[in-house]
Amino acid sequence: MTLRIGAGAGFAGDRIDPARDLAERGELDFLAFECLAERTLAYGHLHRMQDPAKGYHHLIERRLGAVLKACVAQGVTIITNMGVANPRAAGEVVVELARREGLKIRVAVVEGDDVTASIDNGTLLPEIGKTIGEAGLRLVGANAYLGAEAILPALDEEPHIVITGRVADPSLFLAPLAHRYGWALDDWALLGAGTAVGHLLEC
Template identity: 80%
Template structure:
């Protein structure tokens, strides 16, 4: 397996990412490590809600399906899997993984990384900088809170030579950085090299965004065979420089342009990208597109890591009600606008609703809302009504009012669809690094 470079692949970039490209990587990638990054802020908050309802839940529901797809090949080729699919319950996820392996006739060693859950450290006095209020002043019910751990938390797990490492909230690039630091023996204060490794992780963490998926924008930016776009992998040298590529016979592309777009994705300051491991500096990154879906990346560096860790606090967001109704033919926009006004008036004056109701016309202003207003000529428009509320009855009332447009008018409407779901909201806080205690436990089938 391992040669002069470390081969590390991305098996998922979000909770619901595709599985077949990950299987392809496991089977044909000749990988040292396969990383599944499956956590977002709200994904984690929903995990806490699920664990509160059932102590055996709270992990990524696709965990077993993903392992069924990749574990046999990974064990055959000596590929170590690292993932944050533990979400709010890494230990439960480990037991699921062991049982899934047993059903495949495999015996695995699983390292569980815990310590990111900081719920007990959040009090009514905790200040929420994004809204300028404390938790107590917000009036929101706490669901759970997790700090963004870094590569340092994963390294002891890799020392145990597991087949699978399962974590909760770990910063996305840190999932990739930890195996590189482990294999090459990078010191945790070697800021330049950690910055280079963080760049690799950042480029891989969103899977197909760097292989042409989110890059595609025809006719300006065309990408071949996008239905079968491949997941990326990197060939990483000991100094952190790397080649970003993908498997042959997969769709998509890896070019200097796809790499540039992903390098800047969600990076507010390329010279000071804050992670738990390092203050990474991407401002002098050099790209060398050698063709054949291979782009060499070098020049990333870094400075000392931040003193504090970011943590995400999840709150119960009540119920999210969403209902849609379509209008077609001449005057469709005007009739949809009338329908929206009717729904608004009845919710306020008949049902006494004082919640904010979002009313959009899909095809006119659904994404931009009222930020952009321009004349629109269309004969096909869909009204969307949405509301977040603490009352399930009020949420259901919104659905009923939209559904009543079938017969109450205006004319030419149809295609009702509605749903009421539990929702969450999140806020960022910062916690002292010294207040976090991580631990690793190795479980074996």
């Protein structure tokens, strides 16, 4: 059973036209948009601090708007980390985008990576042997990398779009592989191969 996964973006400012082409002519099962670097995440936290309704990728409407109709029509599931520091708000933006396009879609949001509430000025930074306060640093946000296992329950709901915050980049591709083929999460050989595939596609 063949699974076709397209890479719609490999970084925050990637071109949009190739993704549109993949959505329309790629005969895909999944289209993944990897748009989140550490710098992008920091900016997302800053934007959310200024406006609690923000913090997602600023190009989410433009990027997904270019492919949404084609993906829905052809049964292509979109997976993206454009939720950045506010995946739930990103989901609401995409639902509104679909409404304007006359589309009824299911959006799954993956949360749990934001651990900012667990960090304070007394938190030790092992790399420098000082707390955040001692180092004189300003805390903007803190995130833990989630893996494919965090995306799999979302795929079980058969959504049109899965939106995450900080997940390991290859997980955007590994999750659909594990989901489609029923890979066990302790089958390290298969997971390693899928991770290699994910790295090649997202980079």
